[in-house]
Amino acid sequence: MKQDEPIVDMITRFTDIINGLKEFDRKFTKGKLVNKMLRSLVEDWNSLRMLIENTKDVNVYPLEELYGTLMTYELNNAETKEKTRKSKKEINEPPKRQIALKSTNDERSSNTNMSNE
Incomplete structure (x- = not known):
């Protein structure tokens, strides 16, 4: 797998390689x-890899189920990274300045406005 490669692209490439090897009568168990x-x-996927290896019997674990697990992990991981990126951006942003204008009540101008009407 290449760094930052979507898992769907990796699965497609993996399947193409396996199918090519099958044409040469190379057989693989599940x-x-x-x-x-x-x-x-x-390396970013080590935690999931270790979890699967320690909790599942990889000799009978269906490849399709592995694909689903990998896609789900990627989706959840992308959402988590996006939330982290947004929160870091908010932390690193300088505080926005707000300008408050002082209101004045000038009696002379309000009196002249009323007398002109």
């Missing part, structure tokens, strides 16, 4: 495919 997919994730 477990082997799941392991290869997990190993190809970049």
